[in-house]
Amino acid sequence: MRGRFSPKGLTEVEEMNHRGVRRAVDLRSDTVTRPSPEMRRAMMVAEVGDDVYGxxxxxxxxxxxxxxxxxxxxxxxxxxxxxxxxIAVHLHTRPGQEAIVEVRSHLFNLEMGMAAAFSGCQFRPVEAPSGRLSWALVEPALRLQDPYNKARTGLVVLENTHNLAGGIVTSAAACQHLCDELHRREVPVHLDGARIFNAAAALDLPVTQLTTPFDSLMFCLSKGLGAPAGSLLLGSTEFIHQARIVRKMLGGGMRQAGVLAAAGLVALESGPGRLAQDHALARHLAAGLASIAGVSVALDQVATNIVIGDVGQTEFTAPAVVAKLAERNVLASALDGRRIRFVTHCDVDQTQCDEALFALRAVIERQ
Ligand SMILES: Cc1ncc(COP(=O)(O)O)c(C=O)c1O
Structure with missing residues (x-):
């Protein structure tokens, strides 16, 4: 393949990536997208240098x-x-401190226990029924007194949108209130904004309205924005200077990373503007799911590009449905015994979502 990767050969690569090898309707995640032709061109001509030297x-x-x-x-x-x-957990907390997180958060569930392993930080998970962490929920979990018995709260993390809660959005006012109260108590707040552009699109707000109150934030280029890899961590000059050191400790100094950053720049410019389409597609998918007997979806909670369907009223478990869907070239994720997650993104369209709905109906109705 390498020999064919020339400006002319791009057409061939485009062909392969956007038609030839597409075998399934892949709704497992918005991370499954392939770089667009524009990204590939930008990657090919990217000016690069050694990023560890800056x-x-x-x-x-x-x-x-x-x-x-x-x-x-x-x-x-x-x-x-x-x-x-x-990196944010490492910089905001000291070993032996706690970070308050929502019980279904990515940090608590899907980051390999790394806060404990790398930073000596333990989590205090708080359950937010809607997935929206609020000051009212966080306040009782704070541990700022009793230094002789209790691990001190060193950090609070809010996830927006909230992935495992179904892509739900926390409002700008709730973010501001939470951060104001915590800052008054000198507790820093980090935003896991992997999909913050989805939240901004859903609320039709400039992204800064959702991010300014936080001490630090991260967002991903590799999810709804469509880049092949990469995230950005943002904060003060001093915070990012320290973050650069911790990134190196973690083996994240990538040298000629400009080839990835080039795709990231395209994603940042062209990605946010099209997220509303993913959200409309998610609503379409959700309505279709809800029309299948035995499948329930909280339609009023489908705010962004994530749809969670509950198959508990059918004769199948969620993993069984997912396995049967895969046989029909439709991919989704079982979250537990009864819930299936479907995620829309730039590499699926309405026709493919309709194919997925057709396959699901056939599986459930044993056709
Ligand atoms: C909310 C949230 N935070 C963080 C991450 C981690 O991103 P990555 O897969 O790039 O490590 C994800 C990944 O899906 C996520 O959904």
């Missing part, structure tokens, strides 16, 4: 663009959202 012009451009967009002093390009979150 000398990759494309990475520097992406970081400057992200910092400007979010009105922050500085930004750092990191390979993954997980690394960005873990």
């Amino acid at each position: 000398e990759d012009p494309t990475v520097n451009r992406l970081q400057a663009r992200a910092a400007a967009l979010f009105e922050r002093e500085a930004a750092l390009f990191v390979p993954t959202g997980t690394m960005a979150n873990q």
